Amino acid sequence: MISLLESTKPYIHMFKGIRISTRPDYINEEVLILLKNYNVTTIELGAQSMNDEVLFANKRGHSSNDVRNSSKLIKEYGFNLGLQMMTGLYKSSFEADLYTAREFLKLNPACVRIYPTVIMKNTELETFYNSGKYIPYTLNESISLCSELISLFEDNNIDVIRVGLHYSESLKENDVAKNYHPAFKELCENKLFFDKIINQLKNTEKNDFIVYVNQKSLSKAIGQNKSNLNKLNELGYNITFKSDNSLDKYDILIK
Helix, strand or coil: HHHHHCCHHHHHHHHCCCEEEEHHHHCHHHHHHHHHHEEEEEEEEEECCCHHHHHHHHCCCCCCCHHHHHHHHHHHHCCCCEEEEEEEECCHHHHHHHHHHHHHHHHHHCEEEEEECCEECCCCCHHHHHHHCCCCCCEEEEEEEHHHHEEEHHHHEEEEEEEECCCHHHHHHEEECCEEEEHHHHHHHHHHHHHHHHHHHHCCCCCCEEEEEHHHHHHHHHHHHHHHHHHHHHHHCCCEEEEECCCCCCCCCCC
């Protein structure tokens, strides 16, 4: 760790700080003092779940209280806190994953990452899957859950900096359950916008509507391959999408 941090010294004037990630049970005051001296600014914890039964079943080797204690220390020492969660782990459920998100809110991190579980070949999880002991979320189930999680975090001013795993050929080839998608976050955001639009329109008469969103969110609101636009048209709503940059990233205005 020290040798890696030492290698940043000649370049420290070129960037604002260093972001690292680690296990919740690897944080203590001695480590935090060291990291502070090397201009580390953000520490992310691989919490994965705040349900101790889930953590134990997946052999994480740490508890939910490790996450709470480390998060408190990290913030006391003036670092930005990031928390990472995995949805759909062995022994988990929608409610357990939502509980993890709500527990994250109590810790008030600056940012979060959301990683749906992907079953890889030659792992214990694959054995559980093949025997029927573990049933993963389908892609659509993951999209539904994670779109809700994005809304929950963003509504509480917590930045969601990653949803889904980075694409790699190895990941694609070794995905046993075939529920990985390289554009997973975009699919979640499509669902998020569709749900917001339909929630506002459900008690109105079928008519012509203009849906305003931030310019940067326009393609997400329309949906991949115009999926949201097409579904709304099929439901009898004649929708035109327009941009309004006074709106926040996930806000909508319907006229």
